Amino acid sequence: MSHHRSKPSDATHLGLKEVEHALPAAWYYDPAQYANEMQGIWQKSWLYVCHASALAEPLSYRTMEIGDQNIVVIRGSDGRLRGFHNACRHRGSILCTEREGKLSSKLMVCPYHQWSYAADDGRLVRTTSFAEPAGFEKADYPLFPVAVGEWRGCIFIHLDPDAAWSPERTFNRTPENMKNYPLEDLVVGHTWRTVMDCNWKTFWENFNECLHCPNIHPELGDLVPLFQRRIVNFRDEPGWEADVGSEDPKRSGGLKKGAETWSMDYSAQGKVFENLSEEDHARGYTYATSLPSVFVGAYPDHIRAVRLLPLGPEQTELVSEWLFLPETLNAPDYDIRNVVDFGILVMQQDIDACDLNQRGLHAAPLKQGVLMPEEYYVKSFQDWVRRKLSG
Ligand code: FES
Ligand SMILES: [Fe+2]
Structure with missing residues (x-):
């Protein structure tokens, strides 16, 4: 032929x-x-995480590495999906060590010195020191957010927290x-x-x-x-x-x-x-x-x-x-x-x-x-x- x-x-x-x-x-x-x-x-791109059915349960999470950037995507107790850099604001430890899992409470606890963050919004809830130093405000140390988007059950993240989600342009x-x-x-x-x-x-x-x-x-x-x-x-x-x-x-x-x-x-x-x-x-x-x-x-x-x-x-x-x-x-x-x-x-x-x-x-x-x-x-x-x- x-x-x-x-x-x-x-x-x-x-x-x-x-x-x-x-x-x-x-x-x-x-x-x-x-x-x-x-x-x-x-x-600088929207990246696929997983299908929403794999993160269906409240407090279930996934981690993924984009080069040296470790990200955790979590479904809050309110059912909403959010994404954060998987890094503690104290001295930077990884928070979630597994590829996937489910938190046992509404708190994400750092495995290093046990600072706790709210799973729903990444706010710092607790430190573990006997006292916090003068001038230290918990509100200044939330987890760093990333952007999350969803198209027909496909979950995406973007490292830029302000990235505009557009499934039409993503696919x-x-x-x-x-x-x-x-x-x-x-x-x-x-x-x-x-x-x-x-x-x-x-x-x-x-x-x-x-x-x-x-x-x-x-x-x-x-x-x-x-x-x-x-x-x-x-x-x-x-x-x-x-x-x-x-x-x-x-x-x-x-x-x-x-x-x-x-x-x-x-x-x-x-x-x-x-x-x-x-x-x-x-x-x-x-x-x-x-x-x-x-x-x-x-x-x-x-x-x-x-x-x-x-x-x-x-x-x-x-x-x-x-x-x-x-x-x-x-x-x-x-x-x-x-x-x-x-x-x-x-x-x-x-x-x-x-x-x-x-x-x-x-x-x-x-x-x-x-x-x-x-x-x-x-x-x-x-x-x-x-x-x-x-x-
Ligand atoms: S690095 Fe997370 S609590 Fe110290
Ligand atoms: Fe092929």
Whole structure:
């Protein structure tokens, strides 16, 4: 099928038309560049924390590290979500030492010298000295707040406490395609955490193209036949007009005939979301992304939220949450491993590919890669990185 690789001549397809160079290779491992990105991107973006159902109980909390900034997000006894720097105002100790947990009272108590803060507003309630020095006012030492936002059950924080929350601008790819999926009604059925040996951008670039799909993802290519053509949208290739209305998912997209969802056996076990439109079913899946920290993949019977956090220039944490309707999760005949195992299979294939990519980027003569037409989303991602870094 050589015409798939022919020089694009058609102006209406989505692919890149000109040679575009990738970001400098050193940006994927240089510690100084990493520090720039932590400061210019991660400290200046809304970042995904977790699904609201994982922080449903009053006084439950989550901690997360954005570089060297440790943050705690807590649901107050009043039911409201708040976020603080996880640092004591006395001499700076970490307050909550666990990744997640639940306070046993409305106070957050520092493990070092036991200063106590109100979980509801971060105000300093108690010190432990026999007396407070002249001029010391508790009101002057509350926890440092961070901003919290929520979109359909997805919780975000921003290190700037005055950052304006705007889900429309936070999600930068097709969140409106998700309107019929009951995202806010779901609960976390499974969580998978892993550490990848790659730069955070390496992961996003892989996420943004399907040139790798046939070789890296044989099972996914069987389920979504369009991916066998190394594209993500049927308009990616010149001559796409001929495929409009095609019944063949390899031409028009969607799941293979008879497949119901992204699972090991392609079955949804009778638990397809009720309000999906014909268009949603024809699409077979949809994604909303919020750079730099999360993508949400919606499938006919479940949703998966995948969060990234950089741990270093060449190390990135991935946390994947699988979300289900409570009645699906509680149904004795619904086996969540069917979708969980498929998700892990595909993600692990991507992670292994990112590992290969990362190691090769160190080649001394390699100044930067080059993009092919199908990689227009990689190009938009790289443009976004450049824009963010230039302020
Ligand atoms: S550092 Fe927290 S009480 Fe001393
Ligand atoms: Fe992939």
